[in-house]
Amino acid sequence: MLLDHPELAGEVDEAPDDWRRSSNPGVAILVQLLETIAANPTISKGALVERWRDREHFLYLQRLSVAPFLHDIPPDGVAAELIGALTRIGEEVLKEERRRPLTEPRPGTA
Numbered sequence: 001m002l003l004d005h006p007e008l009a010g011e012v013d014e015a016p017d018d019w020r021r022s023s024n025p026g027v028a029i030l031v032q033l034l035e036t037i038a039a040n041p042t043i044s045k046g047a048l049v050e051r052w053r054d055r056e057h058f059l060y061l062q063r064l065s066v067a068p069f070l071h072d073i074p075p076d077g078v079a080a081e082l083i084g085a086l087t088r089i090g091e092e093v094l095k096e097e098r099r100r101p102l103t104e105p106r107p108g109t110a
Contacts (some may be wrong), residue, residue, distance in 0.1 A: 001082050002033050003045050003065045009037040011079045018090030021097075029057055037099065 012034060019027065036051060037043060049065045052058040073081050082091060 001063065001077055001085075002030070002037065003048060005078055006037045006041075006043055006045065006048060008079055008082050009034050009041075012080060012086065014079075015086035016090050018093045019086045021093050022089050024089070029061075051055045 019032065033048065036048060040047075045065055049058075049061050052061050
């Protein structure tokens with residue numbers, strides 16, 4: 001979603017921050033995308049993807065940039081979809097943390 005709508009980066013603050021502790025490698029990429037957008041608020045999708053050309057996940061982001069993932073989401077629902085996705089990731093993080101023994105450190109806190 002952020003590739004098609006970089007302006008939504010500011011909406012991420014509407015979701016609880018729990019998603020940031022996810023061990024899913026995609027979350028690390030998302031954080032890097034958000035940092036790039038924050039530093040370059042008017043960046044286009046093409047420029048955003050191009051910044052990843054020499055990185056490991058370039059081909060993945062390039063595929064995401066041309067695939068019609070948002071075709072069934074109305075334009076006024078994209079922000080809510082992003083916040084909902086981050087909230088669901090955060091809920092999974094919280095479930096995982098509750099299952100983990102108290103002596104084991106949480107990802108992102110060690």
